[in-house]
Amino acid sequence: MSKNIILYAAILVFGITAPFIFPAFKVQLSILCVLIVLALTWNIQGGEMGYNTFGNILFYGLGMYLCASVQVGMFFPLAEWTESGGEKTFVHTPAQFFQGMAFGLVVAAVIPTIVAGLIGYAILGLRGHYFAICTLGLGVAAGEISGGIEIIGAGQGFTTPPFPDVGGLEARGEFFYLLSFGALVLTFIAVRAIYFTRFKLILNAIRDNEDKAEAMGIQTMKYKIIGWMISAFFCGLAGGIMGGLVGYIDSTDVAFDGREMGVFMVLMAILGGKGTLWGPVIGATVFHIFKEGFWTFFLGWQYVALGVLIVVIVIYFPEGIMGWLREKFPERFGETIDEADRKAQVELK
Amino acid sequence: MDFMVFQYPMISVQACMDGVLLGILFALIAYGMALQWGVMNIINIAQGDLVILGGYIAYFMYLYGIHPAWGVIVAPIIMYFVGVGLYKLVINKVVDRDLFISILATFGISILFMQLMNFAFGADVVLANSGYGTTFLFDSAVVLPNSKIFSASISILFAICLVIYMKKSKLGRAIRATAQNSRAAKILGVDTEKVYAATFGINAALCGVAGALISITFTIHPYMGLPYTIRSFMIVIVAGLGNLPGVALSGMGLGVFEEFADYILGTEFRIGAVFLLLVLILVYRRFKLSRKREYLK
Numbered sequence: 167m168s169k170n171i172i173l174y175a176a177i178l179v180f181g182i183t184a185p186f187i188f189p190a191f192k193v194q195l196s197i198l199c200v201l202i203v204l205a206l207t208w209n210i211q212g213g214e215m216g217y218n219t220f221g222n223i224l225f226y227g228l229g230m231y232l233c234a235s236v237q238v239g240m241f242f243p244l245a246e247w248t249e250s251g252g253e254k255t256f257v258h259t260p261a262q263f264f265q266g267m268a269f270g271l272v273v274a275a276v277i278p279t280i281v282a283g284l285i286g287y288a289i290l291g292l293r294g295h296y297f298a299i300c301t302l303g304l305g306v307a308a309g310e311i312s313g314g315i316e317i318i319g320a321g322q323g324f325t326t327p328p329f330p331d332v333g334g335l336e337a338r339g340e341f342f343y344l345l346s347f348g349a350l351v352l353t354f355i356a357v358r359a360i361y362f363t364r365f366k367l368i369l370n371a372i373r374d375n376e377d378k379a380e381a382m383g384i385q386t387m388k389y390k391i392i393g394w395m396i397s398a399f400f401c402g403l404a405g406g407i408m409g410g411l412v413g414y415i416d417s418t419d420v421a422f423d424g425r426e427m428g429v430f431m432v433l434m435a436i437l438g439g440k441g442t443l444w445g446p447v448i449g450a451t452v453f454h455i456f457k458e459g460f461w462t463f464f465l466g467w468q469y470v471a472l473g474v475l476i477v478v479i480v481i482y483f484p485e486g487i488m489g490w491l492r493e494k495f496p497e498r499f500g501e502t503i504d505e506a507d508r509k510a511q512v513e514l515k
Numbered sequence: 516m517d518f519m520v521f522q523y524p525m526i527s528v529q530a531c532m533d534g535v536l537l538g539i540l541f542a543l544i545a546y547g548m549a550l551q552w553g554v555m556n557i558i559n560i561a562q563g564d565l566v567i568l569g570g571y572i573a574y575f576m577y578l579y580g581i582h583p584a585w586g587v588i589v590a591p592i593i594m595y596f597v598g599v600g601l602y603k604l605v606i607n608k609v610v611d612r613d614l615f616i617s618i619l620a621t622f623g624i625s626i627l628f629m630q631l632m633n634f635a636f637g638a639d640v641v642l643a644n645s646g647y648g649t650t651f652l653f654d655s656a657v658v659l660p661n662s663k664i665f666s667a668s669i670s671i672l673f674a675i676c677l678v679i680y681m682k683k684s685k686l687g688r689a690i691r692a693t694a695q696n697s698r699a700a701k702i703l704g705v706d707t708e709k710v711y712a713a714t715f716g717i718n719a720a721l722c723g724v725a726g727a728l729i730s731i732t733f734t735i736h737p738y739m740g741l742p743y744t745i746r747s748f749m750i751v752i753v754a755g756l757g758n759l760p761g762v763a764l765s766g767m768g769l770g771v772f773e774e775f776a777d778y779i780l781g782t783e784f785r786i787g788a789v790f791l792l793l794v795l796i797l798v799y800r801r802f803k804l805s806r807k808r809e810y811l812k
């Protein structure tokens with residue numbers, strides 16, 4: 167246990183000092199934090215609960231739009247802001263910017279949670295592939311519909327408030343890094359807290375056999391909805407931060423980007439290992455390094471590479487890195503192996 | 516919001532006829548999806564991208580001076596081999612696995628196809644002009660392009676041919692047997708691997724026909740595949756697997772719904788309305804089924 171505390175402390179210290187050690191990678195590190203948050207939250211559905219969703223992007227996009235709208239709408243008329251596009255007719259003072267951001271992030275986290283509760287009641291009763299396709303439809307529909315609403319910029323996009331003039335680019339990078347790292351720490355603590363409770367066992371029971379879990383007297387619907395609400399909370403938060411970081415929101419290319427973020431979160435969780443605590447973290451880190459390292463070589467071909475990557479990971483590597491490690495070193499995961507049993511299995515093969 | 520529909524009743528007639536002609540095309544794609552869903556238990560997200568690829572084949576014939584209507588014959592032949600190749604490369608590895616694996620794998624294929632088509636054919640919205648002219652009905656109040664009538668009749672022709680083929684031919688019988696029980700079919704000497712490859716090929720060929728017709732009638736664009744997948748999925752779950760008249764009817768219904776959504780909500784919400792309808796249908800289905808389950812208790 168004490169080893170774990172040292173490990174966590176080391177990661178925390180590294181996380182806080184990282185932007186000062188690698189000042190050139192601040193934006194990349196912030197994006198990495200957001201990606202890890204998304205992978206961790208997807209894992210609650212896809213890994214623990216067995217409900218493979220493509221729809222968590224809905225909360226991410228919703229959070230992004232809500233945070234930016236609140237940040238603008240608190241001080242200036244929203245419609246005029248979006249109409250003026252990139253031109254700076256209104257300028258936030260630093261105090262206004264930070265107040266708006268703080269309040270916007272709260273709204274960006276809370277409203278998606280409520281939305282998740284409402285639609286969760288309707289669609290979490292769907293099973294298997296029906297649920298997957300339904301959530302895919304939800305994500306795309308949200309993108310198409312938000313692309314038609316005038317007040318949030320419709321098809322031409324929404325420019326989020328620029329960072330106020332305190333400390334320039336460096337301060338902006340550090341601010342957003344610390345914000346996203348904070349969100350990551352918060353998410354990890356929450357997910358880890360869930361990981362050792364009865365709640366997680368119930369989610370696993372739902373994954374393994376939902377009918378049996380229901381027959382055992384577990385109100386599965388209640389737990390499914392709570393699980394989805396937890397995911398939505400952190401997805402919305404991550405979306406709000408990402409909106410400020412990117413500085414520009416487009417309905418289908420940034421916010422409800424099912425072709426990038428929506429797939430990334432699934433892929434990262436599967437790459438790292440579904441249903442493990444550290445899997446999504448490792449998966450997201452590996453994926454992000456791969457993405458940033460190789461995307462530039464495939465310039466223009468990145469979606470082709472992404473498509474091939476999805477097919478390869480899903481077909482040949484569905485257990486992920488953690489699953490592979492578990493198979494290699496079972497003792498590390500607290501599993502004891504009966505030597506005779508293992509030999510019998512090898513002979514069977 | 517545009518309430519023209521209510522002020523001028525003739526527009527409703529126009530929308531209905533457009534919708535029915537469009538819906539027949541959707542039903543053709545959905546038939547392919549129902550076929551491979553029933554036989555292989557796979558939901559193919561790349562369905563719409565196969566459609567668009569078929570459309571580009573017809574468009575290229577048009578660019579090289581051949582009448583695009585010949586695409587109806589060329590596209591399915593090429594697409595059959597694309598489908599079989601795809602099966603041999605990827606799909607055969609996901610057939611007996613979890614359904615989500617197949618959804619995700621075909622999602623990957625869909626992204627791959629989208630981007631490859633974007634490179635090969637450019638990101639422009641294109642249309643293969645058939646030069647068929649238009650038909651005017653009811654004192655020119657209803658305008659129907661002949662190409663739409665042509666495409667609907669060709670789809671019906673292909674659907675009828677396929678139904679007869681499935682009933683009479685040896686391969687058709689093998690496909691139906693595999694759909695009923697693949698293990699039993701294997702024991703009785705059906706080469707299920709071959710049947711799966713043929714099914715996926717036939718599905719791709721149907722998509723090719725539909726795509727060629729869409730490129731004549733409407734427009735195609737590399738990123739327009741996903742809505743066709745969702746439409747065919749929706750039609751299949753409304754109609755149920757193996758219910759052909761149901762597929763045709765719900766296809767037409769979807770076409771009419773889309774035309775009305777287009778008139779009432781505006782074109783920018785058309786795709787959004789389709790996806791929302793999918794969610795609504797699934798939710799309705801869930802509540803209907805849960806009521807049945809309570810009844811059983």
